[in-house]
Structures are given as structure tokens and as C-alpha cells.
Amino acid sequence: MKHSGRESLAAWAFAAPALVVIALFFGVPVFAGLALSLTDFDIYALADLRNLRWQGLDNYIHVLSLPLFWKALGNTIYFVVLGVPLSIGVSLAAAVLLQSKLVRFKPLLRTALFAPVVTTLVAVAVIWRYLFHVKYGLVNYTLQSFGIDPVDWLGDPHWSMPTIILFAAWKNFGGNMIIFIAALQAVPHDLYEAAKLDGARSWSQFRYITLPGIGPTLLMVAILTTAGYFQLFAEPYVMTQGGPLQSTVSVLYLMYEEGFKWWNLGLASAVAFVLFLIIVAVSKGLIVMQKRLTGVEA
Amino acid sequence: MKRILVNALLWAFAGLAVFPLVWMVCVSLMPAGSASSLPPPLLPHEPTFAHYRALLGDGGLKRAFVNSLGLAIASTLISVSFNTLAGYSFAKLRFRHRERVFGLLIAALVIPGQVAMLPLFLMLKGMGLVNTWAGVLIPSMAGIFGIFLVRQYARGVPDELIEAARIDGAGEWRIFWSIVLPTLKPVLVTLAVFAFLGSWNDFMWPLIVLTDGEMHTLPVALAALSREHVQDSELMMAGAVITVLPVLLLFVALQRYYMQGLLMGSVK
Numbered sequence: 001m002k003h004s005g006r007e008s009l010a011a012w013a014f015a016a017p018a019l020v021v022i023a024l025f026f027g028v029p030v031f032a033g034l035a036l037s038l039t040d041f042d043i044y045a046l047a048d049l050r051n052l053r054w055q056g057l058d059n060y061i062h063v064l065s066l067p068l069f070w071k072a073l074g075n076t077i078y079f080v081v082l083g084v085p086l087s088i089g090v091s092l093a094a095a096v097l098l099q100s101k102l103v104r105f106k107p108l109l110r111t112a113l114f115a116p117v118v119t120t121l122v123a124v125a126v127i128w129r130y131l132f133h134v135k136y137g138l139v140n141y142t143l144q145s146f147g148i149d150p151v152d153w154l155g156d157p158h159w160s161m162p163t164i165i166l167f168a169a170w171k172n173f174g175g176n177m178i179i180f181i182a183a184l185q186a187v188p189h190d191l192y193e194a195a196k197l198d199g200a201r202s203w204s205q206f207r208y209i210t211l212p213g214i215g216p217t218l219l220m221v222a223i224l225t226t227a228g229y230f231q232l233f234a235e236p237y238v239m240t241q242g243g244p245l246q247s248t249v250s251v252l253y254l255m256y257e258e259g260f261k262w263w264n265l266g267l268a269s270a271v272a273f274v275l276f277l278i279i280v281a282v283s284k285g286l287i288v289m290q291k292r293l294t295g296v297e298a
Numbered sequence: 299m300k301r302i303l304v305n306a307l308l309w310a311f312a313g314l315a316v317f318p319l320v321w322m323v324c325v326s327l328m329p330a331g332s333a334s335s336l337p338p339p340l341l342p343h344e345p346t347f348a349h350y351r352a353l354l355g356d357g358g359l360k361r362a363f364v365n366s367l368g369l370a371i372a373s374t375l376i377s378v379s380f381n382t383l384a385g386y387s388f389a390k391l392r393f394r395h396r397e398r399v400f401g402l403l404i405a406a407l408v409i410p411g412q413v414a415m416l417p418l419f420l421m422l423k424g425m426g427l428v429n430t431w432a433g434v435l436i437p438s439m440a441g442i443f444g445i446f447l448v449r450q451y452a453r454g455v456p457d458e459l460i461e462a463a464r465i466d467g468a469g470e471w472r473i474f475w476s477i478v479l480p481t482l483k484p485v486l487v488t489l490a491v492f493a494f495l496g497s498w499n500d501f502m503w504p505l506i507v508l509t510d511g512e513m514h515t516l517p518v519a520l521a522a523l524s525r526e527h528v529q530d531s532e533l534m535m536a537g538a539v540i541t542v543l544p545v546l547l548l549f550v551a552l553q554r555y556y557m558q559g560l561l562m563g564s565v566k
Contacts (some may be wrong), residue, residue, distance in 0.1 A: 004392065010470030011391035018384035018440035019399070025436050026406070029414035036417055047525055097308045102301040111553060112312040115319060117548040118556070121431045122517040123538035126433045127318045130325070136334045138321070157320060170315070175560065183560050200479050232502045238521050252412055259416050261508055272413045278408065 005031035028080040037269035046263055069271065071246055075161060079250065080229045083165045087225060088218075090173040094181035096206070099261075110181075114174035121171065125238040128167045130164065154240055157247035164248060172228075176221050180214065187213035212294075219290045223283045230279050251275045285287050319542070326350070326535035333531045340517060349536035352372050359540055366498055367544075369515060373438045373497040378559070380440040385448020386478055390460060391470075400449075403442045412502075419506060424460055430438055432497035433507045434515075437485035443563060444489055449543035452478065473488065491552050498545050516541045 044051040058085040063069050093264055094113055098106060116124065132139050132153035140150040191209045200208070211218070221230065236248040242257075251271060259268030324331045326349055327342040353359045387393075388400050418437065419428070427433035455478055463473045479486075501517045506512055515521065520537050527533055549556060 001469055006470065007391055008393035008446075011387045011393035012471075013398070014383040014387035014391065014474070015399075017514075018380040021380065021440040022403070022406075022442065025418060025421075026411075026414050028408075029417040030409055032417035032421070033413050036420075065475070067321070092307075097304055097311070100304050102304045103308055109308055109312050111550065112316045114553070114557075115546065115549070116315055118495055118499075118545050119319070120517055120520075120541045120545060122501055122521050122524075123541040124318065124322075126520065126534050126538050127322045130333070130535070131318060131321070131525075133531075136336065136338055136531075138338050141336070142336050168503060170318070173316070178557050178560050227408075227410070231412060233412075238502075238524065255412065255416075256502070260419075265416050265420065269416050272410075272416065276410060276413050280408065283408070 030273060033269045033272060036266055037273050039061050039266045040265035042186060057269050060274065062267060063270045063274060068246065068249065068254060070249045072249045073149055075117035076230060076232055077251045078092050078161055079165060079232050082162070083229050084222065084225050086165060087169045087173050088221060089257055090169055092180050094173065094177045095184055098181060099184045112252070113177060117174040118169050121234045122238050124171060125167065125235060128237055129271070132163055155244055156196060157245040158249045160240050160244060166241060167239070168229070176225065179217060181216035183214040184210065196274055215294060219286065223286050226286065229283070230275060263298040314354070324540050325532055326539045328532045330530065330532050334447070338555050340441060349533045352533065353536055353540060359516065359519055359537055361461055363513050363540065365513060369434055370497040372492040373435055374490050376435065376439045376445060377493045378486060381489060382482065384440070385445045386452045386474060388445065389449040389452035390455060390478070402503050403445065407442050415503070415506065418535060422507065424426040426517065429509050429513065433515030434504050437503060438493070438500070439549050447489060447559060447562055448482065448485055454481060457482050482559070487552060487561045489550065490556040491556045492559055494548065495545055
């Protein structure tokens with residue numbers, strides 16, 4: 001072990017640049033954010049730090065008493081509750097279809113299905129705004145040819161969030177699809193053969209072999225997608241600016257407005273931490289739910 | 299029968315996935331105003347590059363394109379270097395507290411970046427880095443996910459290879475540079491694709507840090523443009539093409555690496 005001193009010195013030197021960046025520009029801000037959320041940091045403190053005061057949990061109490069916060073949380077939960085199952089459902093359906101031995105041109109189809117994932121969100125949000133245009137949009141035009149009255153997709157508070165959910169599902173499903181494809185390939189093939197001999201139909205094969213087989217992947221995908229969807233921001237920023245009637249204001253959108261538009265950085269930090277706690281709680285909840293479900297089935 | 303059904307379903311799926319992108323290109327080639335007619339036209343009757351000329355001329359998106367490209371290249375070079383060095387160190391070099399530090403990094407993965415955003419902005423403001431290239435680059439210079447990816451891959455490098463080089467008297471840097479690095483090539487490409495796409499597509503952080511219009515990146519400039527030019531759908535579509543096409547081409551060229559990275563990240 002003559003080299004071990006040199007080795008560990010080299011190890012720290014190699015890891016240092018990345019660790020310093022992460023500690024300084026992620027670690028420190030996270031703790032600073034926690035501290036910030038306990039102060040009344042606003043535009044006056046921004047001008048002169050002497051205006052800064054500790055105020056304990058006041059920001060959190062203030063956040064929880066803001067009607068707009070509850071509205072934003074409601075909107076975000078709406079987005080998550082509808083958007084996550086829709087996205088994952090589409091991902092899984094696409095993955096199962098792509099796995100079928102009957103399909104030709106697989107690589108081409110896979111690339112096409114995956115393409116939306118790598119596109120720039122702002123740019124494709126612009127496209128969707130025109131597709132869903134109330135007057136000249138192709139969606140309304142198509143619906144009209146089926147005799148359905150035009151819908152003001154992004155201008156009607158009842159439809160704005162569903163439109164954003166559709167958009168998010170389109171944009172994101174390809175990523176989870178790739179993960180599901182890998183998980184499906186890992187399900188033992190002889191299980192399907194046995195099921196076929198027993199006369200199991202496609203649906204029961206899916207229900208009793210595929211789903212349990214990819215269970216852990218499904219849980220991981222659900223947690224990651226849920227955590228990601230709670231961080232809804234760019235879609236409403238570009239497509240609706242939070243409107244109409246605040247129907248698409250998300251928690252993060254509220255944080256952005258409070259922090260970078262009104263410079264209430266203390267309050268905005270509290271919003272960020274409340275969101276963080278919600279994400280952690282929901283992730284834990286999903287894990288517990290999965291344990292219960294598999295416990296019952298096993 | 300089932301074969302037809304499965305194939306038809308899949309082609310319909312794929313069609314829906316790429317239709318908005320194809321339509322974007324078609325509309326971007328239409329003369330101004332012609333997309334706003336009924337029935338909505340699908341194909342340009344008289345294709346024109348006028349919108350591209352307008353956007354890539356002065357005062358359009360040319361500036362933003364150059365900014366985005368420069369930032370994406372810089373962020374890719376820096377983050378790939380930093381993450382690769384750290385990932386290799388965590389995978390192959392023995393040092394005290396290695397597992398503990400790595401565990402801490404993995405635990406930190408659950409913290410959403412937005413929690414750090416406001417204080418980071420204040421920090422950079424204090425350092426005079428708001429509205430500078432350094433300010434945009436800083437959060438993307440290293441990433442936990444990237445370190446994790448390299449570590450997973452580097453663990454596959456045989457220990458004997460490294461030990462043999464040590465016995466031959468090679469220094470740690472030599473070993474890394476001429477023995478380990480060549481074997482890491484695939485994961486380096488994966489990392490680079492992720493970093494480039496991440497930087498190119500990033501919206502919220504550049505929106506916050508770059509207040510000067512001259513310094514806007516493509517997504518920020520496009521968002522600003524779309525607020526001004528709500529009615530000019532053809533122009534906006536050309537802007538969307540300019541923004542999306544580079545990353546789409548990069549992805550199609552290197553998709554094998556991209557998807558591999560996605561899988562390595564998801565399978566522990």
C-alpha cells in the first residue's frame with residue numbers, strides 16, 4: 001500500500017472541481033434558501049441589507065394564508081393527478097406496442113416517438129399554441145369537421161390546464177417509454193409461453209405477468225415523473241402566462257413571480273421549501289402505497 | 299389481423315408524436331398571414347424562406363443562436379471534464395469517506411434545483427455575476443447525475459489494468475488520461491449529449507440571470523418574441539425551427555448514446 005497516500009491525494013484532486021462547484025453553488029444555496037425563507041428579504045433588503053429582519057416562520061404562515069398559493073397548489077395537483085397517469089399510460093402503451101414481434105421498422109418508430117423529448121420546450125409550446133388556436137388552430141378545425149363546436153383551449157379557464165396536460169404528455173412520454181422498453185425486455189420470456197399454453201389472453205398476460213414484472217420500474221418512473229410534474233413552470237409561462245383567471249398558475253410559477261418579479265425573496269424561498277416538502281411527502285406516499293399493493297397481491 | 303392493428307396503432311402514435319414538428323416546418327415556409335386562414339393550410343403553396351432571412355438577419359435570433367451555441371459548448375466541455383474526473387475518482391480511487399460523500403451526493407438528488415435558485419441568484423449578484431456568461435454557466439458546470447453516470451460506467455474498468463500501470467510507475471494523472479479515459483469514450487459521448495441538450499433547452503435559469511436582451515439564449519429570446527408577435531404564426535414557427543432543429547439533429551445522430559444514458563440512469 002505504498003501508493004495509497006498518493007492515490008487518495010489524487011482522488012480528492014480529481015473529485016475536487018465537481019465537488020466544489022456542487023457544494024458552493026448548490027449546497028450553500030440550499031441552506032441559504034432555508035435561512036432566507038425565515039427572513040423578510042424583499043426589494044428593500046436587496047437595496048440595503050440593514051433592512052433585513054428575522055421573522056421565524058412568518059413567511060410560511062403567510063404563504064399558507066395566501067389564496068393564490070392554494071389556487072396554485074390546486075392547479076399543480078390537478079396537473080400532477082391527471083398528467084402523471086396520462087404520461088405514464090401513454091409511455092407504457094407505446095413501449096408494449098414497440099415490444100411486439102409483429103412490428104416492423106422498430107428503430108424508426110422509436111426515434112419518432114422519442115423525438116418530442118429532446119425538443120426545446122419553449123419552441124414546441126409555441127407550436128402547440130397555434131395548433132390549439134381558437135380560430136385558426138388545426139385541432140378546432142378537425143373537431144369542427146366532426147360537428148364539435150370550437151373550444152377556446154388556452155383562453156377558457158376550464159380548458160387551459162387540460163391543454164397543458166396534453167402538451168406535457170406529448171412532450172415527455174418518450175423518456176419513460178425507453179425505460180419501460182428495457183424493463184419489458186427483462187421480464188422472463190418463458191412466463192409468457194407458459195401463460196399462452198394456459199390460454200391466457202393478451203390482457204391477462206399484461207395484467208398478471210407484465211405489470212408485476214415491471215413493478216419496481218413503474219414505481220421509480222411514477223416517483224420521478226411526479227416529482228418532475230410538481231415543478232411545472234415553463235409550460236404556463238410560455239403558453240398562458242398563468243392565465244386565464246389564474247387557472248394555470250403553478251406553485252413554481254408563483255415562486256418565480258414572487259421572487260423575480262416582486263423581489264419578495266424571503267416569501268418565495270418559503271414557497272420553494274413548501275413545494276420541496278410536498279414532493280418528498282408524495283414520493284414517500286407512493287413508496288408506501290406500492291408496498292401495500294404488492295403486499296396484498298403476493 | 300392483430301399484426302395490422304398493432305402496426306396501425308403504433309404508426310398513429312408516431313404520427314401524433316412528430317406531426318407538430320412536421321407542421322412547424324410547413325408553416326414556417328408559408329408567406330406571412332397565410333396560416334391564419336380557413337381551412338388551416340397544411341402545406342405551403344408558395345414556399346418562402348423570408349422568415350428565416352428575417353430571423354437570421356440583424357436584430358433577430360442570430361445573436362441568441364450564437365449565445366446558445368457558445369454556452370452549450372462551454373457548459374458541455376466543462377461539465378464533461380468535471381463529472382468524468384469525479385466519477386472516475388468515486389469509482390476507482392480509494393480514499394477516506396468515499397462512500398459517505400457519494401451517499402450524500404445521491405441523497406441530494408431529491409432536492410429540486412429551484413430550492414437553490416433564489417439564494418444562488420443573490421450570491422451571484424453579490425459576486426457581480428448576474429448578467430454574465432459565468433453566471434449562466436455556473437450551475438451547469440458539474441452535476442450529480444453526470445458523476446453517477448460516469449461512476450457506474452467506470453466501475454467496469456478492470457482494476458488489474460490500473461494496478462499494472464501503477465506498478466510500472468505511472469502517475470495517477472497518466473493512468474487516468476492514457477489508460478482509463480479511452481475506455482470511457484461511450485459514456486463521455488452520452489454525457490456530452492445530455493449536457494449539450496440540457497444547456498440548449500434550459501429556460502428558467504437563463505431567464506433569471508440574463509437580463510440584458512443582447513445576451514438572451516434562444517429559448518428566452520423565443521419566449522420574448524412570442525409575447526411580441528402573437529399573431530405572426532409563420533415567423534414564430536421559423537423561430538421554433540431554428541431553436542429545435544440543432545438539438546433534433548444532434549439527437550438523431552447520437553441517439554444510441556442518449557438512450558443508453560437514460561437507461562443507465564434508471565437502472566441502479
